[in-house]
Amino acid sequence: MTMRIFLLLGTLIVIVLLPQFLAPFHIRVVQLFFFTAALALAWNVMGGLAGYWSFGHTVFIGMGAFAAAHFVAKLGLPAGPLQMIAGIVFGALFCGIVAAIIAYPILRLRGIYFAIAMLGIGQVAAELANNVGWFQGDVGLFLETALPDGVEPERFFYYVFAGLFLFTWMVSLVVMRSRFGYGLLAIREDEDTAKMLGVPTEQIKAFGFTISAVLVGMLGATYAYSLGYFTASSVFRIDFSLNMIIYCLIGGIGTLAGPVVGAALMLLLTQIILGQLLELHLLATGLVVILIVLTLPNGVMGLVGGEAFRRRFSMRAGGKAR
Amino acid sequence: MSATPILAGRGITKNFRGLTAIDTVDFELHQGRIYGLIGPNGAGKSTLFNLVTGYYPLSSGEIRFEGKRIDGVPTYRLNQMGIARAFQISKPFPAITVRENVRIGALYGVSGPRDVDAVTEEALALTGLTGIAERMSGGLPVGNLRKLEIARALATRPKVLLADEPCAGLNPTETSDMMECLRSISRRGIVVWLVEHDMRAVVQVCDWIYVLEAGVKIAAGPPQEVIRNPRVIEAYLGTPMTENGEEA
Numbered sequence: 198m199t200m201r202i203f204l205l206l207g208t209l210i211v212i213v214l215l216p217q218f219l220a221p222f223h224i225r226v227v228q229l230f231f232f233t234a235a236l237a238l239a240w241n242v243m244g245g246l247a248g249y250w251s252f253g254h255t256v257f258i259g260m261g262a263f264a265a266a267h268f269v270a271k272l273g274l275p276a277g278p279l280q281m282i283a284g285i286v287f288g289a290l291f292c293g294i295v296a297a298i299i300a301y302p303i304l305r306l307r308g309i310y311f312a313i314a315m316l317g318i319g320q321v322a323a324e325l326a327n328n329v330g331w332f333q334g335d336v337g338l339f340l341e342t343a344l345p346d347g348v349e350p351e352r353f354f355y356y357v358f359a360g361l362f363l364f365t366w367m368v369s370l371v372v373m374r375s376r377f378g379y380g381l382l383a384i385r386e387d388e389d390t391a392k393m394l395g396v397p398t399e400q401i402k403a404f405g406f407t408i409s410a411v412l413v414g415m416l417g418a419t420y421a422y423s424l425g426y427f428t429a430s431s432v433f434r435i436d437f438s439l440n441m442i443i444y445c446l447i448g449g450i451g452t453l454a455g456p457v458v459g460a461a462l463m464l465l466l467t468q469i470i471l472g473q474l475l476e477l478h479l480l481a482t483g484l485v486v487i488l489i490v491l492t493l494p495n496g497v498m499g500l501v502g503g504e505a506f507r508r509r510f511s512m513r514a515g516g517k518a519r
Numbered sequence: 520m521s522a523t524p525i526l527a528g529r530g531i532t533k534n535f536r537g538l539t540a541i542d543t544v545d546f547e548l549h550q551g552r553i554y555g556l557i558g559p560n561g562a563g564k565s566t567l568f569n570l571v572t573g574y575y576p577l578s579s580g581e582i583r584f585e586g587k588r589i590d591g592v593p594t595y596r597l598n599q600m601g602i603a604r605a606f607q608i609s610k611p612f613p614a615i616t617v618r619e620n621v622r623i624g625a626l627y628g629v630s631g632p633r634d635v636d637a638v639t640e641e642a643l644a645l646t647g648l649t650g651i652a653e654r655m656s657g658g659l660p661v662g663n664l665r666k667l668e669i670a671r672a673l674a675t676r677p678k679v680l681l682a683d684e685p686c687a688g689l690n691p692t693e694t695s696d697m698m699e700c701l702r703s704i705s706r707r708g709i710v711v712w713l714v715e716h717d718m719r720a721v722v723q724v725c726d727w728i729y730v731l732e733a734g735v736k737i738a739a740g741p742p743q744e745v746i747r748n749p750r751v752i753e754a755y756l757g758t759p760m761t762e763n764g765e766e767a
Contacts, residue, residue, distance in 0.1 A: 376626045383623045386612030395598035395627035395675050
């Protein structure tokens with residue numbers, strides 16, 4: 198227990214002090230890491246724990262961003278911390294409400310059908326945002342962050358995303374240790390059997406989907422703030438959807454550390470190492486992904502040592518669900 | 520037999536596109552007993568269990584649990600009320616351990632307060648799985664999978680346990696272990712209803728047997744009576760049996 202507290206404190210200190218030692222470009226890379234790792238963790242709630250693989254989770258990034266921008270414009274609040282918090286909270290809640298509404302029809306679909314339906318929803322939402330004039334997705338929207346003099350935006354958003362990452366981590370941890378988390382797990386393993394054990398599968402799936410959407414919506418709205426100006430194509434991005442899946446796959450799907458390790462590894466590879474290769478960069482990234490998936494079916498976390506890894510990082514840790 | 524049965528069906532009928540799989544079947548389960556359900560393959564035994572546990576809707580008839588109508592109630596609610604089921608084809612949650620499998624039953628199952636750890640360990644102990652509780656469930660031998668089905672159902676703290684062929688694929692020693700296990704479950708006040716082809720086991724453990732043939736209940740009664748019933752012999756047993764369920 199004390200070991201864990203030290204580890205947590207150490208991590209916090211590193212996160213707080215890190216920007217002092219990094220160049221602006223690298224601060225941005227770490228900021229991107231917090232953002233994408235949090236996205237992968239949020240995807241993992243449904244994809245990893247319940248086995249419902251969404252191929253269109255970017256819909257909640259876009260929806261969060263658009264909801265936030267329109268909401269604060271209607272509200273007429275001046276740019277500043279209050280406006281930013283209002284925008285992010287509204288973006289998150291809006292995604293949660295939409296998710297709760299579409300949960301019942303869409304979660305009746307299983308496996309590949311659910312994945313394709315989510316992909317479709319992502320594309321439809323992007324088209325609507327782009328082509329329906331009211332949304333202004335083609336001309337773009339502004340979300341200003343009024344920073345005091347001397348505060349650099351990359352540092353500011355570094356800390357914001359660090360905070361949201363830790364929040365998402367905590368939510369994931371609580372979910373995994375809870376009775377609800379075991380319910381998701383039972384659904385992943387065998388949905389029909391889960392019903393026979395008293396698991397209210399419909400409600401649990403809908404709740405998990407909503408939690409996942411709220412987290413992604415929160416991150417999407419914040420991402421829009423970090424961009425300052427965005428169009429439909431900068432927030433509805435299929436590569437966001439795919440990255441969430443790939444990071445989980447590479448790190449170890451269904452585990453707490455997996456999505457984070459996957460995000461760190463892939464960012465390190467793509468942004469830092471392979472970034473030097475310029476033209477060959479995407480080709481090299483693709484090859485690395487194929488290589489990892491082929492050689493490590495359980496992700497990098499699977500390497501840490503089969504059973505022992507599961508004990509520590511999978512849902513079994515602690516095991517004091519209530 | 521005048522008390523309200525814990526689980527009862529009246530006129531249960533199920534049609535699949537014109538084919539009548541279950542035809543006006545009645546049954547009554549009472550406290551403190553072990554029931555059997557026998558019949559040739561395709562007689563509708565598993566279908567009847569699927570109807571009772573809400574996997575299929577009834578075409579007509581009614582099912583009552585402790586006097587209350589339960590047909591139309593979703594499966595998970597039935598389990599929360601106290602009806603558990605062990606599947607014929609073992610359906611473990613393969614990527615997690617034996618203990619976690621059982622734990623999910625203990626975390627959910629019958630509503631109300633519970634001691635999850637105690638319930639889990641008790642179900643593991645009763646079925647003899649404590650020693651392999653940390654093993655992954657996928658890839659367990661069939662004997663242990665059967666025990667796991669029972670343990671997980673038991674962890675939901677049911678009042679009625681429907682066990683669909685718990686001895687399929689087991690050797691004689693494992694079969695008699697399983698029967699002993701079902702007896703001790705019954706001693707805890709849980710009504711057991713058992714589908715089984717091993718007639719020796721059924722005759723020795725059951726207090727009352729229902730016989731289905733082609734969706735119709737052709738006999739019901741104490742084992743000694745049922746095995747002498749000419750219709751049962753003709754439809755299912757083939758040869759008459761002795762009192763111990765041995766072929767005569």
